Amino acid sequence: xxxxxxxxxPKYVGDPVNAVKIFNEKESxxxxxxxxxxxxxxxxxxxPRIAHWAAECRMPLCYGGGVKTAEQAKRIIGLGVxxxxxxxxxxxxxALVAEIAEAVGRQSVVVVIDxxxxxxxxxxxxxxxxxxxxxKLEAIEFAREMERQGAGEIVVNVIDLDGTMKGYDLALAExxxxxxxIPISILGGAGSLDDIGRLVEKVGxxxxxxxxxxxxxxxxxxxxxNYPSPDAKERLVRSALGG
Numbered sequence: 001x002x003x004x005x006x007x008x009x010p011k012y013v014g015d016p017v018n019a020v021k022i023f024n025e026k027e028s029x030x031x032x033x034x035x036x037x038x039x040x041x042x043x044x045x046x047x048p049r050i051a052h053w054a055a056e057c058r059m060p061l062c063y064g065g066g067v068k069t070a071e072q073a074k075r076i077i078g079l080g081v082x083x084x085x086x087x088x089x090x091x092x093x094x095a096l097v098a099e100i101a102e103a104v105g106r107q108s109v110v111v112v113i114d115x116x117x118x119x120x121x122x123x124x125x126x127x128x129x130x131x132x133x134x135x136k137l138e139a140i141e142f143a144r145e146m147e148r149q150g151a152g153e154i155v156v157n158v159i160d161l162d163g164t165m166k167g168y169d170l171a172l173a174e175x176x177x178x179x180x181x182i183p184i185s186i187l188g189g190a191g192s193l194d195d196i197g198r199l200v201e202k203v204g205x206x207x208x209x210x211x212x213x214x215x216x217x218x219x220x221x222x223x224x225x226n227y228p229s230p231d232a233k234e235r236l237v238r239s240a241l242g243g
Contacts, residue, residue, distance in 0.1 A: 004163055023225065024058045029233075067089060091128055100150075111154050155184070156185070166191060
């Protein structure tokens with residue numbers, strides 16, 4: 001298991017199976033495991049390893065990485081995984097989203113959109129292959145297209161904020177929430193529970209995804225897997241929503 005900053009310089013932060021076990025104990029809401037090298041290397045999903053993770057996981061599990069066909073997605077769901085995430089494959093062939101939705105159900109199809117804010121024009125561009133390839137697609141419109149194709153959920157990962165722990169891109173989150181009706185999660189930049197609170201307060205009901213926040217502790221970023229208690233999460237959301 002590794003953690004990056006800006007999709008670069010991966011830092012080893014532990015064994016994935018041990019992490020799954022700890023997040024089980026912490027009563028985490030959902031876990032996304034992504035093989036970040038699979039698309040770049042052209043590797044097929046590692047089915048025995050995915051089966052091991054699924055057997056250990058006691059929360060909804062989403063797997064992404066190397067999925068290019070509906071048959072692969074169906075096989076992964078058959079291993080006990082609740083959701084399958086696709087990214088570059090959805091850009092290359094948007095109709096694949098509809099094919100996977102037909103095979104495993106729309107609720108099990110997650111499209112991950114890695115984005116960077118445009119420097120000169122308004123909007124965000126879609127990137128793939130670990131942020132090395134700009135696909136020249138506007139992120140909000142691409143999210144709409146993924147909804148039309150049958151995605152059950154969208155996760156938007158802000159590349160420039162990855163690992164920075166400086167807070168979410170709230171402007172992007174607002175535009176995305178207004179653009180699509182399906183569930184969305186925002187990833188990239190979470191550095192504290194207050195960041196999650198601000199996201200929910202600003203955008204409403206939305207998934208707050210995080211990596212560094214849940215694996216690092218303190219100013220020196222010591223590796224320590226952590227997660228807010230159920231009571232703390234409830235208080236946070238109630239406060240953010242004005243309840």
